[in-house]
Each structure stands twice: as C-alpha cells, then as structure tokens.
Amino acid sequence: MTGPQHAAPAMPARGQAASTRWDLVMRLGLLGIIALLVIVFSFTASGFLTLQNVDNNARQMAVVGILAVAETFVIITAGIDLSVGSLLGFGGILIALSLAHGLPIAGAIAIVLAVGTIVGLVNGGLINAAALPPFIVTLGMLGILRGLTQISGNGQQVAYNAPTFTNFAVNSTFGVPNIFWVFVAICLVSGFVLHQTRRGRYMYAVGSNLESARRAGINVGATILTVYGISGFLAAIAGILLTARQAQGDPNAGTGYELDAIAAAVLGGASLFGARGSMLGTFLGVLLVQILTNGLNLLNFDPQVARIAEGALLILFVYLDRWRKPKMAVA
C-alpha cells in the first residue's frame, strides 16, 4: 500500500487541524454574517429585498468587485496595490475622452486596457527592479494617476455620446445586469488562473516564501509583474464599466475604492502576509461589504457610517489573521 502512513500521534495532526479549522470558521463565519445581515436588513430596512434594490446592488458590487479580484491576486503574493481606485478613475476619464474624440468603442476600450496593463506593469517593475515596498510604489502611483486624471479632464465631468457603450452597462441579460455578468466572468476566469494553473500556484509560492520560491526555480520577478499587470488590466475594466454606467467620465470616480477592494479581499480570507485567499472568498467579501453599505444606507445612516464599519472590520480581520498561520512547529 502506498497510501499516506500514519505518523506517531504526537507530531503533526494538531497544527493541521487547527489551521484548517480556522479557515473553515472564517469561511462559515463570513456566510453567517452575510446571512445575518440579509435577515436583519430584510426586516428593518424597507426596500432592501426589492428587485430594484437587488439589481442596484449587483451593479454597484460589480465595479468594486472587479477591483477586489485585482487586489486578491496582488495580496496573495504578499503585495498590495493602492493604485486600483485611482487607475479606475484614470481609465474612466480616458475612455470618456477617447469616445468624446470620436474613437470607435473597440479602439477606445483597447487603448484603456493597454494603458491600465502598462501602469500595472510599471508598478510591478518598480517593485522588482528597485526592490521598493509595494505599499510605497502603488501609493505614489495613486497620486500620479489622480493628478493625471484631473489634468486630462480639466477637473470636469467628461461627456461623450456612445449609446451602444452606455446601453451595455444599463441593460440586463436573463434579468441580470450585463456588468454583473462581466464581474462573474472575471471571477470565474481569475479563480481558474489562481487555483488551477501553474502560474497561479507560483503566486501562492511567492507569497508564502519569496526566497524559497526563488531557490526552487520559480521566476519570482515574472510572477510579481504578472499580478500587478493583471491588477492594472482589471482596474481599467472597472473604470470602463463605471464610465459606461454613469454615461460620463467622472474625474473623482474610484476615490477611496482601494479601501473597498482591500477590505473585501481581506474579509474574504486573503492574508496580507501572503499565500492565503481565494476567489470564492473574495466574492463573499465583496457581497458582505455591499450588503453592509446598502443596508446602512437604506436605514438612513450617514453614508460615512458604512465607511467607518468597513475600516474597523478591515483592521479587526487583519488582527485576527495573525493567529491564522500556525507558527512553524519547533522540532
């Protein structure tokens, strides 16, 4: 028999059980909190369980959700991308300007996706080449992009006229908003890449221990470039969708969205210490943040209360995360 043999009882099983149990608790806890919020808001917030509100939520969470997916890739490599919100804003203005200048829709989309990807690759390249902390590189990029966004649109809303483009964001297919379908498709493809492919596995390996990944022969630099490139590409998609949905380019779009994206990924189980997190978890995290924000809004709380709750939850979950990784057992 070649099956796993059972070890002396004292050695390994405890740590494994503890960490698996912890992951399970987190996942079930997340589902429990979501269910609890849905129940509470259904009874207390009028209009919460209406078709109109569900539709609205689906549209809102799609845009932030795409950023959270982007953030998940980066966080799994133990990095962070603070520039996703401002890249969304920059991409959003860029597509509005392109369309306003009469570019065909496909061409405008291609340009914005290329720009987003290049910005992401610049982030990753600087992190690799200059060995700078991701936090600083992407914070700097946040500032650069915010400035560029204001300059390119003269600080004004940018109007454009492209009905096919805006209709896509307004319409639904099989009763579900198109932009929510885009979000679902992105989640599925991202989940596939992350959990099924070799490149996805390298992202976890780099986040788990960069030096051992390097020594094993993984191209660490290429892996880091890839995740920041993906992040930039996805942030550009989110910007395109938001501009389509609002039927104009808004120079302030995406401000503070990096908090939503990071909070959703972390609440969904991604660890800022790297190598932990899943697309399903991030999807649940996005759902939680959306329901919380929407419910508090319907209950006539100041919109800032949701921000406060979100920020507090983020800090709490990162704090709890410290107990998640079992310390390397001492022999």
Next chain:
Amino acid sequence: MVVTARAEKPVLEARGISKRFGNVIALEDVDFEVHAGEIAALIGDNGAGKSTLANVISGVIVPDSGSITLRGNPISFRTPKDARAAGIETAYQDLALAPDLDIPANLFLAREILRPGALGRLDVVDRAEMRKQAEEHLSAFGIKVGSIDQRVDTLSGGQRQSIAVARTVLWGAAVIIMDEPTAALGVAQTALVIELVKKVRDNGTAVVFISHNLPQVFDVADRIVVMRHARRVGTLDPRIDTMDRAVSLMTGAAELHLRHL
C-alpha cells in the same frame, strides 16, 4: 590517516580549490571528492572553510582557482541554477519550502506536472497525479506524515527537513549537499532525518554532509574530511578512527603533537 581505497571514480571531484575574500583565505588548494552511494562528511571548526567549500560545489561561490569534475566531465558553475541543472542539489533547511503550500505542491514546486492535452496547454496542473507520485515517493523513503494534503507549516521540523531532502532526490540529484541538516531538530526528529539520509545514500546518491555534531558524523558518514584554516588536513574512516583523532585534527593538536615529537 586512513583513506579507503575505492574501485570506482568519484561522482564529484574538486581539485586544488582556492578562494580568497579580500585578505581572508577561505580555501587554499583544497581537494574534495564524493562517490555515488557514499556519505562524505565535512567537519571542521567555525571558519575552517566547510561551508565555503559546499558553496563552491553548489555554485553559490565561484572559486578563484581549481577545477571540479562531475562524472569525469569538467564543470564550472556560475550560479546555483547551473549546479542544480547538472544534478547537484542543496537541501536548505526551511528555505527550501513554501510553508503555505501542501506537501505535493512543495515536492513538485517549479516542476509541476500539467494535465494531459488541452488543459495542460492552458497551464492546468495535474493535482491528482502529483499527489499520487508524492505519496509513492514519501513511502519509498519511509517518510511518515499525518496526511499528504497537509500544508508544510503544519509539519514538524524533522518532517519538513525530510520533505526538503526527498525533493532533491525526487529531482534525480546525483549529489546532495546538506549543511547542518539537523541543527534545529530535537532527538527524535534528528533520528528521522539521519535515517532518511542513509536511505538516500543506499539509493545511490552521493551525499555531502556538513555537521558540527561529531557523534552524529561518526554514526552517519562513510568517510570524514577534516578542514582546518582553509585547508583539508585529513581524511578519517569512522569505522577505524576515533573522535579524539577528529578533534585533534580540527583543533590542530595533531600538528602540535607531531612538531613536538
């Protein structure tokens, strides 16, 4: 000094290796050899040059002079990657493994098996196949873990070291270098790793074993090379020579003794 005569040629042979770091002579005209199916221990006091020699063999350090042959062919490594490609692996302690990944993922790290056909072209990994081969490989070397699906950070130190060693064997290393493989381990865990090192040797692999622990070296090694002040000062046969002899060579007491005779 007893040098066991061997019929076959060494797998790895280093001749006249010298290395200076500024004014410090780290290695001076050192010869070293290890045969297939042999555990050659490297011993010596701190700074005697053991680790520098190991780093030269594994491509981490490029020597100033000297030659290395692998299976009779001259080689010169510029990087550890070159050495690995040639079949010389180093079993690093915790630096070898990705703690958050499970055992099969670690055994196959950077050498994943892909699914056959179209899925493989999409870069999809074959989890079931890697898991099966990992189980077979661990059981062939008698490495026991609670579950093959455990993450490596849930394993004991000895188990992790065993996985790191098993990985080098899985990738067909001709020579495995182990620098203090049991330094951080307790008694029972050390015994596990030593048992594994002997199995690896019996499997036909050449093992370079570096340790400070003389009783352990005398237990595990087939041949002991003693370093002192950047030079090779002797070769011992653990079946015949004593630990006192090893200590006197390491500390230079043997030279003094000779000089005063």
